[in-house]
Amino acid sequence: VNDRSKVTKHAGSHWEGVSERAYKDESAHHRGVTRHELMGAADDESALGVIVRYFEVAPGGYSSLERHEHAHAVVVIRGTGTVVLGEQLLAVAPFDCVYVAPNTLHQFQASAAEALGFLCIVDRVRDRPILPSPAELAALASRGVSFKPR
Amino acid sequence: VNDRSKVTKHAGSHWEGVSERAYKDESAHHRGVTRHELMGAADDESALGVIVRYFEVAPGGYSSLERHEHAHAVVVIRGTGTVVLGEQLLAVAPFDCVYVAPNTLHQFQASAAEALGFLCIVDRVRDRPILPSPAELAALASRGVSFKPR
Numbered sequence: 001v002n003d004r005s006k007v008t009k010h011a012g013s014h015w016e017g018v019s020e021r022a023y024k025d026e027s028a029h030h031r032g033v034t035r036h037e038l039m040g041a042a043d044d045e046s047a048l049g050v051i052v053r054y055f056e057v058a059p060g061g062y063s064s065l066e067r068h069e070h071a072h073a074v075v076v077i078r079g080t081g082t083v084v085l086g087e088q089l090l091a092v093a094p095f096d097c098v099y100v101a102p103n104t105l106h107q108f109q110a111s112a113a114e115a116l117g118f119l120c121i122v123d124r125v126r127d128r129p130i131l132p133s134p135a136e137l138a139a140l141a142s143r144g145v146s147f148k149p150r
Numbered sequence: 151v152n153d154r155s156k157v158t159k160h161a162g163s164h165w166e167g168v169s170e171r172a173y174k175d176e177s178a179h180h181r182g183v184t185r186h187e188l189m190g191a192a193d194d195e196s197a198l199g200v201i202v203r204y205f206e207v208a209p210g211g212y213s214s215l216e217r218h219e220h221a222h223a224v225v226v227i228r229g230t231g232t233v234v235l236g237e238q239l240l241a242v243a244p245f246d247c248v249y250v251a252p253n254t255l256h257q258f259q260a261s262a263a264e265a266l267g268f269l270c271i272v273d274r275v276r277d278r279p280i281l282p283s284p285a286e287l288a289a290l291a292s293r294g295v296s297f298k299p300r
Contacts, residue, residue, distance in 0.1 A: 005235045005254040010245030038247045039223045047221040047252050049273055050200050071197040073189045075269060077227060077245065085155045095160030095227065097188045102197050104155040119225060121271055123199055 004044040015054075023055065024064065028149060029131065032061025032110070040124060051124055056117040057081065057110040062148040065107040066129035070122055072100035074108075078117030081110045082146075089145045092116070105132055105140070107147055154194040165204075173205065174214065178299060179281065182211025182260070190274060201274055206267040207231065207260040212298040215257040216279035220272055222250035224258075228267030231260045232296075239295045242266070255282055255290070257297055 009016045015036060023033035033055060040051035056078070057063060065084060076096045083090050083098055084107040092098065092108075098118075100106045110116035132140075140147055159166045165186060173183035183205060190201035206228070207213060215234060226246045233240050233248055234257040242248065248268075250256045260266035282290075290297055 004249070005251040005256070006249050007233065007235065007240045007242060008247040008249070010243070010247075015245075015247065038225070039249045045221070045249055045251075048223055048249070048271075049221075050223070050271065052223050052225065052247070052271065071195070071199075073198055073200070073202050073271075075188070075202065075227075077225075083157065085157065090157045092157060093160070095165075097158040097160075097165065097202070099154070099156050099158070099189045099195055099198070101155040101195075106155070119269070121198075121200065121202065121223075 004042075008038060027064070029064040029066075030062060031149075032058030033063050038119075046124065049124060050121050053120045053122070054117065055108070055120055056115050057108055058115055059110050060112050061115075062109040063107055064129065064131070065105060065147050066131055067103050067105045068127050068129045069102050070126035071102055072098070072106070073121040074098035074100065074118050076116065076118045079110060079114040081108060081116035083108055084140070084145060084147050087140065087143055087145060092118075105136065109148060154192075158188060177214070179214040179216075180212060181299075182208030183213050188269075196274065199274060200271050203270050203272070204267065205258070205270055206265050207258055208265050209260050210262050211265075212259040213257055214279065214281070215255060215297050216281055217253050217255045218277050218279045219252050220276035221252055222248070222256070223271040224248035224250065224268050226266065226268045229260060229264040231258060231266035233258055234290070234295060234297050237290065237293055237295060242268075255286065259298060 036054040040048040190198040
């Protein structure tokens with residue numbers, strides 16, 4: 001059949017049939033992040049055009065501070081944390097939405113006390129992230145934006 | 151600035167700056183459904199390619215039973231209910247994912263006791279839904295799939 005519609009059940013801290021993956025290669029630029037690809041990654045879901053991923057950042061952890069040409073649509077579904085978004089540092093909590101426009105520096109940071117879990121929707125075909133330059137980091141620091149690692 | 155990145159805060163039962171909209175025109179084909187367009191609907195978010203909507207179906211309510219060429223990526227974030235998906239009727243609960251492949255008949259039904267809330271991601275540019283034919287409804291009924299209205 002060409003009908004690949006399906007329900008993927010959530011059970012406890014995972015989804016049935018969905019593997020937990022490394023967020024990225026080992027790096028000093030991120031800490032405590034896991035990734036689940038929920039929908040759109042399989043060839044038989046290519047009608048979707050996008051991939052729906054779930055990221056979970058452990059307490060005190062953070063994703064890479066980075067930018068790219070593709071946009072992100074993020075919906076927080078668990079925990080609390082902060083987001084570096086351009087030159088702002090903003091608090092986020094469940095069901096808050098974060099639109100990351102093209103080429104905006106961004107980083108998701110979990111609070112010290114609890115994990116931060118969020119859905120992140122991206123195009124299936126997209127450009128690779130770029131890390132900020134030393135000058136950009138200095139500019140953020142001068143504005144008091146608390147990026148990590150410091 | 152061309153940086154339109156933003157956080158849209160969730161507060162109680164709504165999102166700041168996001169209007170609750172009618173699901174569709176008045177019709178006997180659906181009941182008790184509201185719609186919020188969270189990300190991607192604004193021109194300045196067109197880099198996204200998709201629109202992230204939040205639908206909430208009141209207790210006992212249901213969306214239209216319909217099909218279309220574009221795919222849906224759905225993540226339940228509130229309540230419980232059932233989904234007609236092709237020729238199946240499946241239970242859903244928070245964080246369950248529903249991938250609706252092209253041309254699959256589908257309907258979201260809230261349980262009698264609580265509202266069903268879900269994110270639904272679709273392409274910005276997409277075809278219009280088609281209602282099932284009487285023959286298709288008869289086929290579903292003969293398989294014991296409980297679609298609505300009956």
